[in-house]
Amino acid sequence: MTDSDSRWRALLHRIVYASAFERMVISLAALVLSILVGGVLILVSGRLTTCPTAATTYLGVGFCYDPITVFDRLFFGALGDPMNPLFKPFAGEFAAPFRAGWSPFNAEMAVTLRETTVLIFTGLSVAVAFRADVFNIGTQGQLVVGAITSAVSLTALGPVAPSGIAGSLVLIPAGLLAGAIAGGLYGAIPGALKAYADANEVITTIMLNFVAAKVALFLVSGPLQRADSQIAQTEPIPAAASIPSVLFDARTGFSLVALAVAVCTALACYYLLNHTTLGYELRTSGLQAAAARYAGVKTDRTIVGSLVLSGALGGLGGAIYVMMIVGDFQTGVPSYGFDGITVAILAGSNPLGVLLAAPLFGIIQSGSIVIDTTTNVPPQLVDVLRGLIVLFVAMPEFFRQFGRRFFDDDGGEIDG
């Protein structure tokens, strides 16, 4: 073993066995680092473009894009600009920290929380499967199946449901249930294939994503297409099935009720994993299948069960997407399922970690819309900046999870 080898090993060991506090510090440091790298990138591309007036000047050189503005828009823009411009603690001016007239219930904040809500569901979906050592790439497909099933069943239930509040009390749970069941059943397919036919779930779930997207496209542009519509969408869901927005403007497509449901789901997942026999068996199978079999766990059932649960969470996300955001099912569902993979990795596959990781992605999502509308920075560059943040923040956690396997193989023992 050479010296540089053992140095890398020591570094990896450090990351794998970092404490919870150290991991948070590492994540924050990664975030700062990604902003610094992103800032340099903004300056460089600002030099490579031409513009009538420079956005900023450093050391006498003019740049077309200002990194400080970009990242200010990305983070503070996503929250609706809460900071008071007169609040400068470093310059010794302590005005009221929050801007007068800033309300937490603004439109940008609504977009941030709306994205966060759906990402909590997809993040949980991937995280729960990951704890059972199942890599579910199929959350996107499960979300699509859940969304379309939820939309179709709500449209069908609409005429027979009571009106008003009573209707909401019946329809909203029914819509969520329909989404969860459909997503769960769709997750059962790769589960059964893995447990009983030894088919790699990464391959099957990716393939099933395409199946879900294409079948949904066929349905909404054919048999289920809205009667008078030119585009591929279903009939709208009944008004009583829309999840009511509380405190926020209804047009923002965000509901605090849905966010509360998401947070409760995360807490329930945490409880399930850490305080129930089912969760214990799932975690045991995920860490060491041989030990699970030794303990009398039927590991094939655990695999199917974890994918059903994972699919149900994805399907729930789909139902929320329909009932909170779009009001029907249409093609072009955003890539919530794939973003959920990054959320889960960043969260260390911990349901409570998902509650911290999802808002970061919500902010980035919402903030990039703000950058688009308020600066001349091209959207492609914003995508690169988002990618940088995700890459930097998720990498240490990625190394932590995969590095663990490396140390497991070698064992801790020096003497054989």
Add this chain to the structure above:
Amino acid sequence: MTTAVQLDGITKRFPGVLANDDVDLTVEQGTVHALLGENGAGKTTLMNILYGLYEPTDGRIVVDGDERSFESPRAAIDAGIGMIHQHFMLVDPMTVAENVTLGAEPRKWGGLAVDADAAVRDVAALSEQYGLDVDPTAPIETLSVGVQQRTEILKALYRGAEVLILDEPTAVLTPQEVEELLSIFEQLTDQGKTIIFITHKLGEAMAAADDITVLRDGQTIGSIAAADTSREALAEMMVGREVLLEIERPPVERGSTLLTVERVSTPSQRGVPAVSDVSFSAHAGEIFGIAGVDGNGQRELIELLTGLSTPASGSIVFDGEVITHTSRRDRIERGIAYVPEDRHAQGLVMPFDLVENGLLGNQRTSSFTDTGRIDWDACHEHASSIIEEYDVRPPNPSASAESLSGGNQQKFIVGRELARDPALLIATHPTRGVDIGSTEFIHEQLLALREAGVAVILVSSKLDEVRGLSDRMAVMHDGTFVDTVDPDAVTEEELGLLMAGEQPARGEQQ
């Protein structure tokens, strides 16, 4: 006498572990030197440093009077040092001669082609010279483990090794093969070669070595001539306290039949029967031993008994009920406890703490769960009581299983399985890789169970252990019980023959 190898103040630090701490070792030329110590004492690390696999953090290596620093095994081989690892590095379909000369083949036609005849001739001559008795033209896959090991020795000699390092050479051998190996040691040293072998077996070190160096916790405890010491003294040096080596098995009244296994067979993955037509019974208050060289169907047989697999034919009756095809969970609930062979993969979930590991197998037992909800307080109490009763160190229920030493891991598993209050305990290699102190403790626990009227099935590849503890003992070879013998009456030679699958001439037919 000249000094062949001298290691001075060798220190090797791994991230978070001090594997060797200022270790000294002096090996005289033409002698057999045993490096004795418990698992994790740093023996293999020290030899890997001498062989150029690791670079020492600190210290001096002197070979034949010259200070050396080996950057790779190749440099060590060039300096006349050869190492035979626990896991052989041979190409199975190739012949002995091809394996021995691999990478250093004799050439002909101006170096354009391998001279296969010369290779066979050279290897035959070498084998003859040191009395190794290996056929150079035999493919490796047709050879017994003992002959494969001798091929490894030939490989080292062919490359000009003057000092041979063997890592736990006897672990895979039958008693006869061990005898043969020791006589090969003699022939080698007679012709001026030097041998260093790593072992944790006291008897072997005493029988084979001229000098013994004991390591403990990465430090040299002392070097002594084998003639000037005793097993007891060596054990004390290894463990750091006095150890009871002899197993005392008090007489116990044998109880009723608890387990009856009737002609079970199971195919292995390659289609050859892994377990073939095995029948036996185990009684309350009895330890039934299963001896044999590893890999002769013991694992597969135990999986049938514990419910991890089901037999293709035959039946298993436990406590009057047929359990041939019942699940693993059913066996747990019937009171069959199981100390598994592989504690790292099966017996413990390594990243879990001891509280969670104490629940392993109990996760559906009513004293720890209430309609699917785990009572972590009860689990914590359970783990703490195992830790206290079985002296698991560190005494911290929140420590992860992977942070414990092998002996403490094993004590925790034994404690957890015995806490089930079993009617039948199946223990496979319960002391493998466990230090002498913990071994003594685990043996006491097994004997206490026997006295309490529990049936115990013990699988072990350690002959002393299985003979000392068992009331009756079966010898397994190639998936069958060759014979069931009285461990107190059978001789070592007879056992060796039985383990090789041969029936000794005692008048009993196969």
